[in-house]
């Protein structure tokens with residue numbers, strides 16, 4: 502039988518984000534209520550922006566403590582420090598950490614978030630530090646992912662081995678072209694390298710939520726849907742073997758194989 506990833510389809514990004522937020526919020530708070538920790542793996546890009554907004558709305562009604570809530574990020578541009586407005590650190594400050602810390606005095610950005618340091622002196626040491634930081638938290642409970650138009654997850658570009666762990670990688674030309682929109686349209690301003698959790702690091706998350714939204718993702722989703730087995734050519738395909746992954750998609754993203 503052909504392998505397929507469980508997929509929930511919504512009419513649009515708003516509804517997709519609302520449903521995904523409800524599920525994630527429930528998972529997080531059930532554990533916090535039991536006085537256990539929760540490690541939420543976060544993604545950047547356009548796909549999770551509304552999800553984070555919805556999550557913040559839900560957290561604003563939450564009366565419990567967030568002392569045991571931790572976030573871990575997928576990736577960061579090489580050469581961009583956390584003060585750099587184009588860094589993923591600043592994206593997280595704007596879309597999630599900053600507002601959450603304002604609502605909840607028990608959420609401390611310094612100690613409860615981890616993200617690669619884009620300006621660390623030694624990339625090998627920084628990658629090892631990052632893996633250790635995730636392991637010290639007990640691993641990732643739920644990882645939120647987006648997918649690149651070339652099938653990347655995090656910045657694991659085509660050709661990334663399934664066994665890969667956090668490391669410095671070269672960005673694919675397609676990724677640079679897509680991401681230049683975040684750099685005033687200038688591809689020369691997009692860093693050529695980035696730190697990313699590896700495919701294996703992501704795979705070790707106990708649960709994965711892949712968000713796929715918009716017509717630009719239809720072609721890669723069709724390709725992913727046609728595969729029986731993982732291939733390095735489409736790193737997202739390694740998720741086919743993960744025991745607990747769910748795709749939240751909007752209609753446009755899967756239009757190429759449903760119409």
Ligand code: GLP
Nearest residue numbers: 545546547548647648649655656
């Ligand atoms: C970016 C990020 C990924 C993200 C993906 C999709 O380059 N490194 O982590 O999931 O590309 O981005 P978007 O959601 O904007 O389509």
